[in-house]
Amino acid sequence: MNKYQEILKQYWGYDSFRDLQEEIITSIGERKDTLGLMPTGGGKSITFQVPALAQEGICIVITPLIALMKDQVQNLRKRGIKALAIYSGMSRQEILTALENCIFGNYKFLYISPERLDTEIFRIKLRSMKVSMITVDESHCISQWGYDFRPAYLKIAEIRDLLPGVPVLALTATATPEVVKDIQSRLNFREENVFRMSFERKNLAYIVRKTDNKTGELLHILRRIEGSAIIYVRNRRRTKEITELLMNENITADFYHAGLDNAVKDIRQKRWQNGEVRVMVATNAFGMGIDKPDVRIVIHLDLPDSPEAYFQEAGRAGRDGEKAYAVILYAKSDKTTLHKRIADTFPEKEYILNVYEHLQYYYQMAMGDGFQCVREFNLEEFCRKFKYFPVPVDSALKILTQAGYLEYTDEQDNSSRIFFTIRRDELYKLHEMGKEAEALIQAILRSYTGVFTDYAYISEESLAVRTGLTRQQIYAILVTLTKRRIVDYIPHKKTPYIIYTRERMELHDVHIPISVYEDRKVRYEARIKAMEEYVTTDNICRSRMLLRYFGEKNEHSCKQCDVCLSHHADNHLSETSFEELKRQILFILNKKKLTPADIANQVETEKEDIGEVIQYLLEEGVLKIEDGMIYISK
Structure with a gap:
């Protein structure tokens, strides 16, 4: 049993790896940049957790999914493996403590969102960490040709510059051949190195x-x-x-x-x-x-x-x-709805520029001002004020983000914050606050530091556990204390933000590059068309259509999708006869192009049956017909 199998057995209780897991683990273990294509449920997490445990140092796992971070950290800790996560909503002190633990605490995994890679505090602390490998989950997000491009992913290549020689394992469940090449290029792979698991789901x-x-x-x-x-x-x-x-x-x-x-x-x-x-x-x-x-x-x-x-x-x-x-x-109406999304996702450039201009009026931003300003953004209020619809405005802001003029974040989960507006000695002189309020104040003072000098992030859930009060009671007490000017309490809320990455510019100087708009629109339209073909085609196996889209050649039908079942019901040929006829037709066409009549003369069976098999092979793209001659598609 090799060291990877020992780790698998020790921590997960499995005797052997699933398809392709061991090959990916061996590749990254040999410090080669590696891209693993594994469908949903293929066991991606094992491919980085096992090799990371086999090496000294910490594995940095970059993922946009906060729910996944929390789940995996919890699961690793249950197995006695030290893991941490850093995500939006944590206070600066919590982040600082977590990063210090990564340097001195013998932790094996740090889960982090791509947006956090760009912070000064992370980059300073990163230089002191012993990093064994970098894992990029949902790695298709780094490709502008992908369906879910996220600009923050482009920062990963910069992190690689800070960690020379540290290998990258990129993982994704969905990528077309074009995106597979782009992922490796944008992550600065030293050489192309891809492991593909079949995307076929037989069940x-x-x-x-x-x-x-x-x-x-x-x-x-x-x-x-x-x-x-x-x-x-x-x-x-x-x-x-x-x-x-x-x-x-x-x-x-x-x-x-x-x-x-x-x-x-x-x-x-x-x-x-x-x-x-x-x-x-x-x-x-x-x-x-x-x-x-x-x-x-x-x-x-x-x-x-x-x-x-x-x-x-x-x-x-x-x-x-x-x-x-x-x-x-x-x-049938779904087709119209699908095509409407093109205009919603890529509004006209003039519309995008108008949104940019109105944003300046919304924030009363002077020309040349704004660089690195962070502003809360209320989409509904903005649309009401300037008579817009929310969906195209959301798209316009995302395009301006990709063009580099601002950063439009989706709803950020901001923890509640509290700041004592009176001095500590004044607080102890106060009377008649009630037992519950006093218990809550004591719990806050014991749990959080610096509340008299700055806003501290608090968790109503943990305070509820410590005091025995309900979350609603804690909220009501803190609102009352705010009215009495004892504290300033800012309750938890979800807020999108606009961050200006450049100063406010004249409209004629705002340019949206072809790569951000025209090129991406063409690809978006192609994906819409592929989706439309998938639902309207009723003569090609659905599994094969999906696999072909992802560049996987598959010569057999699934025999369980609605197309296969209806084809089987209509087809009076037995499956064995159908496959035998298919084999004979392909064999004789392997030598030269033939007309349908020529094929019928060389195959001893009913013409109707031959026609059915030829029609099926033409629909599947195996055969082509030109000027009445049939030949094998190369």
């Missing part, structure tokens, strides 16, 4: 159900197929509406979207994971890093805008290897 049946009555079809499916389910919709309002519909039909359900409070999200996620709730109705904010193996069905009521997003979301079904279903409910 997952892909179904497209065409219907004008989606809710009726949804209820029919949920009653027919038992077990845990996820239903994806496009907007937050729909999550609640569909949940209410299901509850009225006695199907237990909860809804989930990015606008919910973290505590609420955690409770709902746990209820669903524990099986207390059967169905989770969610936007695409749900599912990343969530490890529930027994999901039997994933249903899309609205179309995703890329095969990549669909593959990720559908892939959350059947991770236990048992039979599962990925269903899209498709109505």
